[in-house]
Amino acid sequence: MSGDDEYVYDEASGEWIPAADAAAKADAADVVEVRDSVGNLLQDGDQVTLIKDLTVKGAGQTLKRGTLIKSIRLTGDAQEIDCKFDGIKGLVLRAEFVRKR
Numbered sequence: 001m002s003g004d005d006e007y008v009y010d011e012a013s014g015e016w017i018p019a020a021d022a023a024a025k026a027d028a029a030d031v032v033e034v035r036d037s038v039g040n041l042l043q044d045g046d047q048v049t050l051i052k053d054l055t056v057k058g059a060g061q062t063l064k065r066g067t068l069i070k071s072i073r074l075t076g077d078a079q080e081i082d083c084k085f086d087g088i089k090g091l092v093l094r095a096e097f098v099r100k101r
Helices: 019-030
Strands: 007-010 015-018 048-050 054-056 061-063 080-085 088-094 098-100
Touching (some): 007 019, 054 088
Antiparallel strands (some): 007 015, 048 098, 054 061, 080 088
16 A cells, blocks of 8 residues: 555445545446336437337327337436427436337
């Protein structure tokens, strides 16, 4: 151990680890994994397909099963994705109703 390195106690492992490693662990813990209905990992910009008919509240419209949604954005919530669709502003879908294409 050199005198310049900073170490912090990691309660999960019960060991002293470099501060840089602790910061990397904390950043990784903040990342939310969003998975579709079959367990595929979703990312910003993915295309998804609806797996069931969904009635859109406030729009008076129903999105049919098999509808392709392009260029999704993750919201930070493990179950919600932000989408754009013709004629519907601010569409937020639950990840359990979509499948990655």
